[in-house]
Amino acid sequence: MFALSRFSAYFLAVTKAKSIRKAAEKLHVSASAIDRQILMVEAELETPLFERLPQGLRLTAAGEVLAAAIGRWEREFGQTLGLIDEMKGLRRGHVDLAVINALSEGIVPDSVGTLSERFPGITVGVEVLDNALVAKRIADGDVDAGILLGPPPMMGLEVLERVGVPLGIVVPPGHPLASKASVRLGQTLEYRTIFPAPPLVIHEHAQRLYASHQIDSGKFVQCNNTQMMRALIKRNVGIGMVSRLDVQADIQAGLLCFIPLSDAGAGDLSLTLCVASNRQPSRAAREVIGFLAEALREEGARNEAE
Numbered sequence: 001m002f003a004l005s006r007f008s009a010y011f012l013a014v015t016k017a018k019s020i021r022k023a024a025e026k027l028h029v030s031a032s033a034i035d036r037q038i039l040m041v042e043a044e045l046e047t048p049l050f051e052r053l054p055q056g057l058r059l060t061a062a063g064e065v066l067a068a069a070i071g072r073w074e075r076e077f078g079q080t081l082g083l084i085d086e087m088k089g090l091r092r093g094h095v096d097l098a099v100i101n102a103l104s105e106g107i108v109p110d111s112v113g114t115l116s117e118r119f120p121g122i123t124v125g126v127e128v129l130d131n132a133l134v135a136k137r138i139a140d141g142d143v144d145a146g147i148l149l150g151p152p153p154m155m156g157l158e159v160l161e162r163v164g165v166p167l168g169i170v171v172p173p174g175h176p177l178a179s180k181a182s183v184r185l186g187q188t189l190e191y192r193t194i195f196p197a198p199p200l201v202i203h204e205h206a207q208r209l210y211a212s213h214q215i216d217s218g219k220f221v222q223c224n225n226t227q228m229m230r231a232l233i234k235r236n237v238g239i240g241m242v243s244r245l246d247v248q249a250d251i252q253a254g255l256l257c258f259i260p261l262s263d264a265g266a267g268d269l270s271l272t273l274c275v276a277s278n279r280q281p282s283r284a285a286r287e288v289i290g291f292l293a294e295a296l297r298e299e300g301a302r303n304e305a306e
Contacts, residue, residue, distance in 0.1 A: 007041055008070045010034045011049070015067050018056040075141065079282060093284030096125045097292075098137040098146035100201075102226065104128050105249040108147065111295045115288060122284045131201045138274050144285040145275045147292065149201045149243075158277040161293040163300030164268030166244045167205065168260040170233055175257065177239070182262040185213050192238035194229050195220035205269060206241045213263070230256065243269050271296065 013023035014034060024031040042049055049063035059067060078094065099108050112124050129137065134148040139156040149165070151157055169188055171177050177188070195217050196202045203224075210217040221238055223229045226246045233240050234255060241261075250256040273293055275281065281289060 007037045008074070010037050011041075012067065012070060014038065014050070014057060015059060015063070018058065020057070079280075093121070093282055094123045094125065095145075095282075095285045095288045096127070096143040097288070098127045098129055098134045098143045098148075100131055100134055100148050101128055102149075102243070102245045103147055106245075107295050107299055108292075111292055115291055119284075119287060122287065124288060130199060132199070135274070138276055141276050141279050144279075144281055145273060145289045145292070147271065147273050147296070149269050149271060151272050151274055156277050157274045159272045159274050160289065161273040161296045163271050163296050165271045166258075166260050166268055167202070167209075167241070168244060168258050169239055170230075170242050170247050170256050170258050171239045172234055172236055173254065173257055175239070177259055178257040180259050183259045185209065185215070185261060185263050188239060189215070193220040194223050194232050194238040194240040196226070196229065196241060197222040197224040200224055200226065202241070202243055202246075202269065209241075209261075209263065245269075245271065271299075 009027065010023065010029075010033075013027055014020055017023040017026060020031050020034050020038075024034055027034070038049060045062065047062045048060050049066060050057040051060055081093075097108070108126065112126065115122060115124060127137065127143065131148050131150060134146045135151050135154050135157060137143045138146040139154055145160075151159070169177065169183055171191075175191075177183055177191070180187075196206050207217055221232075223232065223240075226242060229240045229242060230247060230250055232238060234250075244251070244258050244260075247256050247258055251258050273289070273296055275289065
């Protein structure tokens, strides 16, 4: 998608780089050309857009307002181009997604890879963020769709697809619990436990479960990153409570074993595909969203079968 104006491209590049020289190098134009455009608009608005500091440029309050407005204009312009493509019957466009870190392997990269082969004219941008930020990006209309756990209570989100993600205990191969089809929480207490700490979404779920059994989770090893939890479990530092989604790749590779919890109240987490309730998706976005919804349904069916 082309920029709405030369100034908007220059302005956004400087905003990101916090330097006219670095922005010029990225855009392959002269620094003087960028500086001239910015000075011209500052003169027209009769207010500075950047503070000139020794360590670089920083947006003024007016600059922040303008940056937000240009971002909105470019997103809306991109949506307009998508609608024009639809009118011409073209199968091309760009779709932005936001997903949680647990989806950086498996469903999302597999789906994007298949889509790129099936619809080479459609490009997909993927942001990997924490759960709350995924929800915010969707609600704010910064992305076309997102996949997250929950979702957290928030106005402006519409859930298109929801599947259960089993919660369980993860152990390395050869562990005494590895051969069990399911496990109760009480059976895990003799082993050192790595407990999911905030801001992991699973933290509150796990804490409630331990509390319902009068077990103080505060005595466990705490970890706020599932990648680190996986690494610690592989090194036999302890066992961990996670969702199956967090360790799917390691299970398939035979590096870890997942044992579902059979305790009453353990339940499943919900993995949801969401869009902004007030946003009209482009044809390309509808194609990608539909494909992701089908992939989630298949994942849900696999979880139930297992």
